[in-house]
Amino acid sequence: MSYRSADEELERSTNRVMTIGVGLMIAMVAIFPLYRWFEPSNRDEARAANLESLAHQGEELFALSCTSCHGTGGEGGIGPALNSKQFLQSATDEQIELLIAVGVPGSAMSAYSLDFAGPLTSEQIRAITVFLRSWEDDAPDVPDWRNPLGE
Numbered sequence: 229m230s231y232r233s234a235d236e237e238l239e240r241s242t243n244r245v246m247t248i249g250v251g252l253m254i255a256m257v258a259i260f261p262l263y264r265w266f267e268p269s270n271r272d273e274a275r276a277a278n279l280e281s282l283a284h285q286g287e288e289l290f291a292l293s294c295t296s297c298h299g300t301g302g303e304g305g306i307g308p309a310l311n312s313k314q315f316l317q318s319a320t321d322e323q324i325e326l327l328i329a330v331g332v333p334g335s336a337m338s339a340y341s342l343d344f345a346g347p348l349t350s351e352q353i354r355a356i357t358v359f360l361r362s363w364e365d366d367a368p369d370v371p372d373w374r375n376p377l378g379e
Contacts, residue, residue, distance in 0.1 A: 279358055282354065282355045282359070283355070283358045283359045283361075283362045284359075285352070286352075286355035286357070286358050286359025286360070286362075287359045289348070289352055289356050289359075290356055290360075293340065293347070293348070293356075294310075294356070297337070302360065304370075306336060307337060308373050308374050309370045310360055310373075311360075311363045311370075312367055312368060312369070312370035313364075313367040313368065313369050313370070314370060314371060314373050315367075315370075315373045315374075316360065316361070316363065316364045316367050317364075321357050321361070324360060325350075325354060325357050328340050328341070328348070328353045328356060328357070329341035329344065329346075329348075329350070330344055331344070331346075340353065341353060
């Protein structure tokens with residue numbers, strides 16, 4: 229094999245690789261707008277599925293940890309009504325999570341976060357918050373939501 233035929237073979241090989249590379253680049257440029265078109269809806273669907281899963285987990289945790297004081301539907305009892313329009317519209321998610329995590333000093337509401345010797349992780353507390361938020365659209369008007377047992 230002479231140098232000339234080796235150079236020609238190398239050039240053909242290089243041209244073949246470059247052609248494949250250009251073809252792949254064109255394919256990526258053509259596919260990217262499709263990705264940008266479908267990805268936001270995929271994220272929205274994943275976010276909705278995550279919230280649904282958290283709400284389901286939160287419902288189970290609420291039944292185990294909260295119903296004895298706040299009622300099975302959050303209507304109140306020993307503790308205030310959590311399914312009231314007034315509570316859900318006035319409290320942010322962060323405030324609800326903080327109330328669950330550290331409790332309410334001077335009340336029967338103890339801390340539920342593992343960080344404060346409670347039984348729940350921060351993810352479980354988030355799940356309860358998402359579950360409480362699921363009541364927001366249909367929450368009843370309970371102006372006296374803070375007073376347990378209507379005191």
